[in-house]
Amino acid sequence: MTKRLDGQVVIVTGAGCVGPGWGNGRATAVRFAEEGAKIFAVDLKPETVEETVERARAVGGEIAVHQCDVTDTAAVKDMVAACLSRFGRVDALVNNVGGSAKGGPVEMDEDTWRRQIDFNLSSVYLTCKHVLPVMVEQGKGAIVNTASTSGIRWTGAAQSAYAATKAGVIQFSKVVAVEYASRGVRVNTVIPGQLHTPMVEARLAGQRAGGNVDALLQTRLKRIPLGFMGDGRDTANAALFLVSDEARFVTGTEIIVDGGMSARCD
Numbered sequence: 001m002t003k004r005l006d007g008q009v010v011i012v013t014g015a016g017c018v019g020p021g022w023g024n025g026r027a028t029a030v031r032f033a034e035e036g037a038k039i040f041a042v043d044l045k046p047e048t049v050e051e052t053v054e055r056a057r058a059v060g061g062e063i064a065v066h067q068c069d070v071t072d073t074a075a076v077k078d079m080v081a082a083c084l085s086r087f088g089r090v091d092a093l094v095n096n097v098g099g100s101a102k103g104g105p106v107e108m109d110e111d112t113w114r115r116q117i118d119f120n121l122s123s124v125y126l127t128c129k130h131v132l133p134v135m136v137e138q139g140k141g142a143i144v145n146t147a148s149t150s151g152i153r154w155t156g157a158a159q160s161a162y163a164a165t166k167a168g169v170i171q172f173s174k175v176v177a178v179e180y181a182s183r184g185v186r187v188n189t190v191i192p193g194q195l196h197t198p199m200v201e202a203r204l205a206g207q208r209a210g211g212n213v214d215a216l217l218q219t220r221l222k223r224i225p226l227g228f229m230g231d232g233r234d235t236a237n238a239a240l241f242l243v244s245d246e247a248r249f250v251t252g253t254e255i256i257v258d259g260g261m262s263a264r265c266d
């Protein structure tokens with residue numbers, strides 16, 4: 001049977017994870033590999049990609065790892081060149097790097113605010129800047145950017161820089177989608193909700209619940225109508241659809257992966 005991404009070359013940024021298990025980037029790299037894609041796995045910390053590589057190879061995938069800080073202009077340019085040199089093309093780009101910092105405008109210092117913009121938004125601009133010309137030259141390409149329900153709703157804590165940058169990712173994706181539609185490039189956004197990924201244990205519980213992981217998980221779970229928490233594999237499946245030819249008529253839009261959380265207002 002033909003796989004959904006047979007032979008397609010996909011750059012996944014943040015293809016590692018803060019801990020063992022299914023973060024969004026790792027799950028995307030592995031799920032896409034399972035569907036026949038050649039994965040160019042990009043991460044600031046190559047050691048975090050080891051588990052991704054193991055899992056991708058276990059499902060018969062081809063995967064190459066490239067170390068890159070996606071907030072660094074020169075490094076991103078080199079990264080795209082390295083992908084071309086390794087695989088000869090770029091069929092899809094999944095921008096997954098990002099994360100939250102706590103605080104509203106009064107508590108957050110200016111450095112943190114600016115770092116959040118670089119981390120969540122400039123990273124997406126930079127990879128698109130260097131990948132779009134390649135896709136235009138090929139006459140085809142698909143980009144999936146990763147936002148967050150924090151970019152469309154209050155999600156339980158003050159994190160204004162995260163919310164603003166993720167809202168920025170959504171609108172950036174829409175306007176780039178329209179600009180590049182006639183050149184065969186589709187651009188969409190996945191909006192994950194409150195997932196149970198390794199990041200919850202590694203970072204979020206400390207930020208939000210004094211290190212009490214169970215308390216944070218219970219609070220997050222209560223908000224989700226479906227009554228369970230998804231993980232990176234749910235984000236990956238949405239991204240897979242958006243990258244695949246099944247979504248050939250889908251551009252400039254979003255898939256919300258949140259168990260119904262953003263649809264409720266009680």
Ligand SMILES: NC(=O)c1ccc[n+]([C@@H]2O[C@H](COP(=O)([O-])OP(=O)(O)OC[C@H]3O[C@@H](n4cnc5c(N)ncnc54)[C@H](O)[C@@H]3O)[C@@H](O)[C@H]2O)c1
Nearest residue numbers: 014016017018023024044069070097098099148195197199
């Ligand atoms: N985990 C969630 O519950 C959740 C919910 C909504 C949205 N998201 C979004 O999903 C994305 C991934 O989150 P996650 O929690 O699955 O990831 P994660 O934090 O577990 O992993 C991200 C990876 O990105 C890498 N990375 C960090 N900075 C980088 C840089 N400058 N250049 C290259 N690589 C870098 C890290 O080394 C890490 O391996 C983020 O954009 C996040 O905002 C996550």
